[in-house]
Amino acid sequence: MVNVAILGFGVVGSGAAEVLTDNRRVIEKNLGKTVAVKRILDLRDFPDSPFGALVTHDFNDILNDPEISIVAEMMGGSHPAYDFTKACLEAGKSVVTSNKEVVANFGAELLELAAKNGVRYLFEASVGGGIPIIRPMVNDLASNEIISVNGILNGTTNYILTKMLDEGASYEDVLKDAQAKGYAERNPAADVEGLDAARKIVILAALSFGKLLNPNKIYCEGITKISSEDAETAKAFGCSVKLIGHTELVDGKVLAMVSPRMIPCSNPLAGVSDVFNGILVDANMLGECMFYGKGAGKPPTASAVVADIIDIVAHMGQDGVRAPKFEVATDADYADFGAYATKRCFSFANTVDAADKIHKVFGDALTAVVGERIAVISEALTEKDAAEAAAKVGLALVSSIRML
Amino acid sequence: MVNVAILGFGVVGSGAAEVLTDNRRVIEKNLGKTVAVKRILDLRDFPDSPFGALVTHDFNDILNDPEISIVAEMMGGSHPAYDFTKACLEAGKSVVTSNKEVVANFGAELLELAAKNGVRYLFEASVGGGIPIIRPMVNDLASNEIISVNGILNGTTNYILTKMLDEGASYEDVLKDAQAKGYAERNPAADVEGLDAARKIVILAALSFGKLLNPNKIYCEGITKISSEDAETAKAFGCSVKLIGHTELVDGKVLAMVSPRMIPCSNPLAGVSDVFNGILVDANMLGECMFYGKGAGKPPTASAVVADIIDIVAHMGQDGVRAPKFEVATDADYADFGAYATKRCFSFANTVDAADKIHKVFGDALTAVVGERIAVISEALTEKDAAEAAAKVGLALVSSIRML
Numbered sequence: 127m128v129n130v131a132i133l134g135f136g137v138v139g140s141g142a143a144e145v146l147t148d149n150r151r152v153i154e155k156n157l158g159k160t161v162a163v164k165r166i167l168d169l170r171d172f173p174d175s176p177f178g179a180l181v182t183h184d185f186n187d188i189l190n191d192p193e194i195s196i197v198a199e200m201m202g203g204s205h206p207a208y209d210f211t212k213a214c215l216e217a218g219k220s221v222v223t224s225n226k227e228v229v230a231n232f233g234a235e236l237l238e239l240a241a242k243n244g245v246r247y248l249f250e251a252s253v254g255g256g257i258p259i260i261r262p263m264v265n266d267l268a269s270n271e272i273i274s275v276n277g278i279l280n281g282t283t284n285y286i287l288t289k290m291l292d293e294g295a296s297y298e299d300v301l302k303d304a305q306a307k308g309y310a311e312r313n314p315a316a317d318v319e320g321l322d323a324a325r326k327i328v329i330l331a332a333l334s335f336g337k338l339l340n341p342n343k344i345y346c347e348g349i350t351k352i353s354s355e356d357a358e359t360a361k362a363f364g365c366s367v368k369l370i371g372h373t374e375l376v377d378g379k380v381l382a383m384v385s386p387r388m389i390p391c392s393n394p395l396a397g398v399s400d401v402f403n404g405i406l407v408d409a410n411m412l413g414e415c416m417f418y419g420k421g422a423g424k425p426p427t428a429s430a431v432v433a434d435i436i437d438i439v440a441h442m443g444q445d446g447v448r449a450p451k452f453e454v455a456t457d458a459d460y461a462d463f464g465a466y467a468t469k470r471c472f473s474f475a476n477t478v479d480a481a482d483k484i485h486k487v488f489g490d491a492l493t494a495v496v497g498e499r500i501a502v503i504s505e506a507l508t509e510k511d512a513a514e515a516a517a518k519v520g521l522a523l524v525s526s527i528r529m530l
Numbered sequence: 531m532v533n534v535a536i537l538g539f540g541v542v543g544s545g546a547a548e549v550l551t552d553n554r555r556v557i558e559k560n561l562g563k564t565v566a567v568k569r570i571l572d573l574r575d576f577p578d579s580p581f582g583a584l585v586t587h588d589f590n591d592i593l594n595d596p597e598i599s600i601v602a603e604m605m606g607g608s609h610p611a612y613d614f615t616k617a618c619l620e621a622g623k624s625v626v627t628s629n630k631e632v633v634a635n636f637g638a639e640l641l642e643l644a645a646k647n648g649v650r651y652l653f654e655a656s657v658g659g660g661i662p663i664i665r666p667m668v669n670d671l672a673s674n675e676i677i678s679v680n681g682i683l684n685g686t687t688n689y690i691l692t693k694m695l696d697e698g699a700s701y702e703d704v705l706k707d708a709q710a711k712g713y714a715e716r717n718p719a720a721d722v723e724g725l726d727a728a729r730k731i732v733i734l735a736a737l738s739f740g741k742l743l744n745p746n747k748i749y750c751e752g753i754t755k756i757s758s759e760d761a762e763t764a765k766a767f768g769c770s771v772k773l774i775g776h777t778e779l780v781d782g783k784v785l786a787m788v789s790p791r792m793i794p795c796s797n798p799l800a801g802v803s804d805v806f807n808g809i810l811v812d813a814n815m816l817g818e819c820m821f822y823g824k825g826a827g828k829p830p831t832a833s834a835v836v837a838d839i840i841d842i843v844a845h846m847g848q849d850g851v852r853a854p855k856f857e858v859a860t861d862a863d864y865a866d867f868g869a870y871a872t873k874r875c876f877s878f879a880n881t882v883d884a885a886d887k888i889h890k891v892f893g894d895a896l897t898a899v900v901g902e903r904i905a906v907i908s909e910a911l912t913e914k915d916a917a918e919a920a921a922k923v924g925l926a927l928v929s930s931i932r933m934l
Contacts, residue, residue: 145673145815155740156672240666250670256816258662258670262865265669266654266662268560269549269836336559394822397801411549415823418798419816428817432673444848 129164129189130477132212134201135172135181136222138251139218142198142430142435143177149432157436164194167210189213196438196482198431199223200401208232215239215247222434224251225275230325234338234454246441246449248434253279253326254403261437261453262405263333264450270409271275272334274374276530279326280468281401281422282317283349283369288399291366293358294527297350309401319348320369320384327371330405331382334373337459345383345463352386356525358471359501360388362494366396370530381461387530394418395530467506469529475502487519499524531567532843535592536551537614538605539576539585542628542655545832546839553836567758568598568648571614578899593617600842602835603627612636619643626838628655628831634729638742638858650845650853652838657683657730658807660830661823665841667737667811668854674813676738678778680934683730685805685826686714686721687753687773692792692803695761701754705847713805724773724788731775734809735786736856738777741863749787749867756790760929763877765793766898770800774934785865786898791934792875798822800934802899871910873933877923880904891923903928 128145132139143163146153154160154516162268165180172178185206197214199221201207208228211221215236222369228236229249242246250260254277258397263272278284281303291302301318316322330478332338349369360367360496365388373382394416398404403421408414420426426520441447473496474480480500484493493502500521516523534550536543547567550557554558558564569592576582589610592598601618603625605611612632614627619640627633633653644651654664658681666923667676682688686708693704705722708714713884720726728745736742753773764771777786793800798820802808807825812818824830845851877900878884884904888897897906904925911919920927 149675149815152675153673202639257819258666261670262662262666266665266834266837268840269553269557270831271553271556388882394801397798409833411553411829411836413827413830414823415661417819417821419819423817425898426817429673429813430670432815433670436672437669440850440852441848444845444851446844447848450843503630 127160127162128195129162129193130196130198130435131165131167131194131208132163133167133197133199134180135166135168135170136202137424138427138431139166139200139452140175140199141424142431145280145425145428146431153432153436157439159439161435161439164451165191180409183211189217194219196220196222196435197227198435201225202227204228204231211236212239215243218243218245220245220247220438222431222438223354224431226252226322226325226329230328230341232333233329234452237449237451241449246438246447248437250434251430253329253419253425254405254419255421255423256430257403257405257417257421259417260333260450261407262417264448267407267409267412273410274372275327275330275334275405275407276395277330277371277405278368278395278398278403279323279371279421280317280369280403280446281403282314284398284403285309285401287349287352287367287369290352290354291361295350295358301386318350320346323369323371323384327373327382327384330371331373331380332365333450335375335380336452337380337455337526338452339380339382339455341461342387345385347385349386353525355499356473356527359471359494359496359499360395362496362501363471363492364391364504365389366391367527369397376461378468379461380455380459381463381466383463385528387528389530393530394474407530412497464509467508469506470504470512471502471527471529472504472516472523473499473525474519474523477521483519483521487515503529531564531566531568534600534602534839535569535571535598536567537571537601537611539572539574540604540606540710541568541828542831542835543570543604544579545828546604546835548876549832549836549866557836557840559686561843563628563790563843565839565843567716571597590613593621598623600624601840602839603629604835605629606631608632608635610926615640616643619647619649622647622649624649624651624842626652626835626842628835629790630656630726630729630733634732634745637733638856639738639807641853641855645853650842650851652841654838655834659734659825659827660834661807661809661821661825663809664737664854665820666821668852671811671813671816672680674815677814679731679734679738679809679811680799680804681731681734681775681807681809681823682799682807683727683775684773684774685807686718686720687801689713689773689805690808691753691756691773694756694758696767698758698761698833700758701756706795722754724750727773727788731777731786731788734775735784736890737854739779739784740856740891741784743784743786743859743864747864749789750789751789751791753893757929759901759903760877760931762876763898763900763903766900766908767792767875767896768795770795771931772799772802780865781869783865783866784823784859784863785870787867791932793934797934816849828896856931868913871912874909874916875905875931875933876908876920876927877903877905877926877929881925887923887925907933908921
């Protein structure tokens with residue numbers, strides 16, 4: 127029997143305990159061993175939970191228990207989650223986590239610490255909720271050079287954008303609806319401003335290119351400026367609008383960014399709706415492949431945490447088990463965002479001579495009139511060139527959205 | 531350095547040699563070891579290939595070479611592929627393969643033989659070409675009970691059906707076009723009659739439910755009877771038509787089948803077009819997740835073969851590495867196909883009183899008039915009930931397609 131401790135008995139933490147209990151039979155069948163929750167750390171008590179008796183308020187009850195070999199950290203936030211993780215790894219316990227904040231900020235150090243102590247640090251649930259993506263990138267794509275990753279990594283914003291496109295509703299109205307349904311938090315900033323997606327794309331960039339960028343240092347634009355007119359414009363061009371985490375190499379350096387993108391409906395990401403996530407990986411031999419599923423929610427995310435626990439139990443006592451490897455990026459590892467060019471959709475206030483003015487700057491580029499706007503799709507432009515081109519048109523610019 | 535031998539220097543075999551060579555740098559980085567092709571078995575010579583000097587016509591040159599620890603079988607067909615695989619495993623060599631015929635027919639026996647000899651038998655490339663699906667099912671979904679798998683598993687038929695739907699072309703014309711483009715073989719029977727998909731769904735069923743069914747004993751219906759009118763009808767109901775491999779448990783026994791299905795466009799499989807494959811897995815905690823990508827082709831399939839080689843090298847010398855486990859199904863393991871019910875789309879020759887006649891049998895079910903047909907979507911019906919209901923209508927039945 128393998129004993130596990132859970133740090134943080136919130137949504138995912140209690141979900142992991144439930145998956146281990148409810149799916150005990152299939153886990154034992156797949157693993158040939160029993161995995162049991164021995165202790166749960168939380169500030170609260172849970173007298174009504176079947177796991178209530180396992181709760182402790184003292185981390186040392188877990189850290190000093192030699193029978194606990196695996197710790198599942200699902201506390202959220204950097205501290206004390208990072209500190210507890212470090213202590214567990216140093217004490218020879220493997221750690222699994224759903225905490226993207228800790229992985230994005232301290233993942234390189236924690237992986238190194240795990241390797242040094244002959245234990246493991248796994249974080250399948252930190253990106254894409256329950257969708258298998260970390261392990262497939264480390265194992266199945268090991269025969270490929272990664273070219274790029276484009277991901278719909280945040281369910282809350284994808285729900286909002288889907289409603290805006292499907293129902294023509296305004297951002298504000300849909301946000302209120304999402305909050306009422308529990309899809310968005312009362313303070314939705316981390317989701318709608320893109321920070322949650324930034325942490326996730328930074329993790330995927332590290333797996334792809336070996337460098338862990340600082341999620342606070344990458345270009346990050348949320349969806350708060352997307353209007354129902356932008357959604358209409360996208361539809362006019364046969365596109366969808368999604369919040370996309372993007373990473374690729376630019377001149378050998380790592381670019382990672384988060385921004386809304388207009389995506390042609392032929393791209394499989396365009397069909398990823400509601401709270402679903404989709405991660406499209408382009409690899410040099412495999413080409414494009416997509417991983418799709420529930421990017422959040424209690425049982426899906428918990429099942430990814432438990433998959434990591436199973437992975438650790440299955441390889442216990444073995445040396446040199448494969449682990450993701452990446453190092454903290456130095457300033458020199460960051461690509462020059464100014465050199466990165468994308469196609470764009472510019473929307474201007476429409477006037478009688480607007481089409482002419484646009485033609486002078488953008489030639490025969492595709493245009494569409496949507497309500498009181500006229501929109502045009504440009505060739506790939508850098509930030510600076512895009513601003514200059516838009517200014518040169520001589521019309522009031524109302525929106526500028528990157529294309530994928 | 532780890533030495534690999536390749537059995538069969540066809541499309542996938544030569545692709546594997548190329549992936550190992552062209553991606554040598556990233557493989558070494560990910561693995562910390564060098565993997566080299568030492569020998570290639572083929573009946574032919576390849577004097578113009580950079581690998582030509584490695585070719586042998588004698589299998590014993592590989593079997594008896596103690597320096598070769600991994601053999602990649604990409605010969606196709608059951609014999610001698612199965613026999614060579616068996617000999618290699620018995621000689622203590624691990625085997626990887628893209629050969630779905632061998633896995634579907636002999637996989638249980640070969641996995642057992644591998645375990646007995648302390649080596650491994652991996653077959654990521656046998657389903658979904660380059661798409662990671664086998665390893666994710668074994669590892670990432672180990673915390674879940676699998677409820678069902680629905681897969682677009684054959685690129686040739688998906689290309690044909692996509693063209694029929696998008697362009698209204700006839701089956702015969704699109705097949706000719708697909709043959710001209712190299713997407714379909716001159717004898718396309720294994721693809722269009724569904725046997726290729728049957729072998730693959732049998733493998734996925736074994737991973738899901740632990741029983742390896744005989745691909746020749748499951749219900750298998752190809753796409754040869756699908757007409758451009760069927761495609762039109764599907765569009766009228768907001769659906770797509772796909773050849774679907776399906777598996778689930780019915781009364782605790784394994785159902786696996788291949789048939790065309792009408793799929794509502796809200797289902798992510800509906801958007802899987804052209805030669806792409808998509809595999810939608812429904813698991814009890816994770817819910818639905820989809821794996822999408824290139825299901826065939828030289829570099830994608832070869833990259834999956836090489837991923838298996840990397841997996842073996844990474845875990846060399848370790849005991850108890852996790853492996854898929856399933857056993858040959860007995861007659862008692864097969865679900866009763868007669869008890870399996872699905873919604874259906876019936877198309878009848880339209881007449882002035884057709885709507886009334888349909889209403890009498892199917893009540894207020896959704897109908898659509900398409901050309902000279904009238905179509906109706908039924909509730910879930912077994913084979914027998916479907917035939918009876920259609921006969922009771924008293925119109926000429928022109929087509930009956932299952933829904934997903």
